[in-house]
Amino acid sequence: MANLIKETVHSVDSAALLRLLSRRPRMLALGEPTHGEDTLLHLRNELFRQLxxxxxxxxxxxSDCLMGLVVDEYVARGEGVLDEVVERGISHGWGALAANRELVRWMRAHNEGRPAAEQVRFxxxxxxLxxxxxxxxxxxxTALHDHLAARLDTGLLPCTRETLDRLLGTDEQWTEPAAMMDPARSAGQSAEAGRLRLIADDLAALLEEQAPRLTAAGPREEWERACLYAxxxxxxxxxxxxMADRSPSRLARLVGVRDQMMARNLLALAERGPVFVHAHNTHLQREQSSMRMGGQRLEWWGAGALVDARLGAEYAFVATALGTIRHRGVEExxxxxxxxxxxxxxxxxxxxDTRRLAEALGDARPAPRVSPWFGYFPLDPDRLDGGDGLVFVKDVPPA
Incomplete structure (x- = not known):
């Protein structure tokens, strides 16, 4: 068995990775089984530089798609100061990670003096969320409304900016921390929220209806940003x-809506050209995702599965698995x-090469590993051949 396993492994570099694939995909996704480990992020950076x-x-x-605009402005045009950019532009507190800072620094250095067509983007x-x-x-x-109001006859818009501000009310009602556990604390099904959903839908439809005029009136990048706002x-x-729903399907719908938002953003990015994606394995895998939350087992289709349904062979997914994370209690x-x-x-x-590894293991797959730490999602042996490859990192030391 050991010799068979050895025959399935290669060095971790972009050339070996692309050789595993039947074609060069428009979207190449690298998953991680846990968050916040610089070892994995440095590996991601290395692969991106090669790609x-x-x-x-x-x-x-x-990371937050709107916050990310701050980072993209920095890497493309040098707007801002590096430390402030990563703090403001990378969500979940991950701007503090050294590898994320290094990624942004390298991207800016790479773009310096290059024409737009050769620049890298974030x-x-x-x-x-x-x-x-x-x-x-x-x-x-409001950014979507302002974009349209500045370029179109305001009579086409479903409401004025003043009406929009009145319906939105205070931001605190939307960000109420207790709303995740108590639907009654959410403003998401108020009369104002219902009206805002109709307005948002009308604004997004107007953006699409007026695409010929809007794309001709300014840089393509302005149009793409307006689509992101929509x-x-x-x-x-x-x-x-x-969040305001009280049905048993509430949490499953929340995780599903989140990944649908992710997928729509990824599909829009794929229209630009080849994209390298990095996120948790559960968001990028082709199979249905699952986890336990709030005492329930939740199942939903992740962004990778949704993108794969649209892009087919143009989407490739490589998972990552780990040996140890001893500082988290994950031993050999x-x-x-x-x-x-x-x-x-x-x-x-x-x-x-996961397909060859699956063949080597045969039908009698090993039992899944059980992690003593909730933050590490072990590999599922029955899903080995659902991906296009697997990166294995033996030991993850503390940062």
Whole structure:
């Protein structure tokens, strides 16, 4: 068995990764099984630098799509100061991670003096969401309204800016921390919220209806940003609606809406050209995702599954699995687990041909590994051949 396993592994670099694939995909997604580990993020950075040489020009990470505009302005035009940019432009507190700062610094240095066609771009593709709640729709909705009001006859708009501000009310009602656990504390199904959903839908439809005029009137980038505001406004209002829901399907709908927002952002980025994506395995895998939350088992289709349904062979997914994260209590895997078999190899990290590995293991797959720490999602042996490859990292030290 050990020799068969050895025959499935390669070095971790972009050339080996692309050789695993039947074609060069428009969207290449690298998953991670846990968040916040610089070791994994430095590996992501290394692969992206190599993929830029292969023609990939955009990196999209699991971070707030609106905050990400701050980072993209910095890497494309040098607007801002690096430390402030990563703090303001990368959500979930991940701007403090050294590897994320290094990614942004390298992208800016790479772009210096290059023509726009050769520049690399940054995007967050998550909604303005946290596990504890969601942002106010104000930023996205008012930006969309202002974009249209500045370019079209205001009589075409469904309401004035003053009406929009009145319906939005205070941001605190939208960001109420207790709303995640208590639907009654959410403003998502108020009369005002219902009216805002109709307005957001009308504004998004107007943006689409007027596309020939709007795309001719200014840079393509302005149009793409307005489309981002439209997707975010409608998605956020839908998310808030389900936060106020009292049915048993509430949490499942919330995670589903979030990944739908992610998928719509990714599909828009894919229209630019080749994209390298980095996020949690559960968001990027082709199979249905699941987790336990609030005492329930939730199942939903992640962004990767939704994108795969649209792009087909133009989407490729490579998962990541780990041996140890000792500072999190994750010790060496059992020798008979998939992670244990890979841990026995001499390489500190390797790229695994998962289809060949699945063939080597046969029908009698090892039992899934059980992690003592909730933050690490072990590999599912029955889903090995659902991806296009696997990156295995032997040990993850503390930052």
């Amino acid at each position: 830029v040489e292969e023609g990939y020009r955009t990196i999209a990470i699991e 995007a967050g593709f998550d909604g303005p 946290e596990i504890t709640g969601a942002a106010s729709p104000r930023q996205a909705l 997707r975010t406004a409608t998605g956020l209002l839908r998310y808030h609606h389900w 895997p059992a020798p008979d687990s998939v992670e244990g078999l890979l841990y026995a190899l001499p390489e500190d990290r390797c790229l695994v």
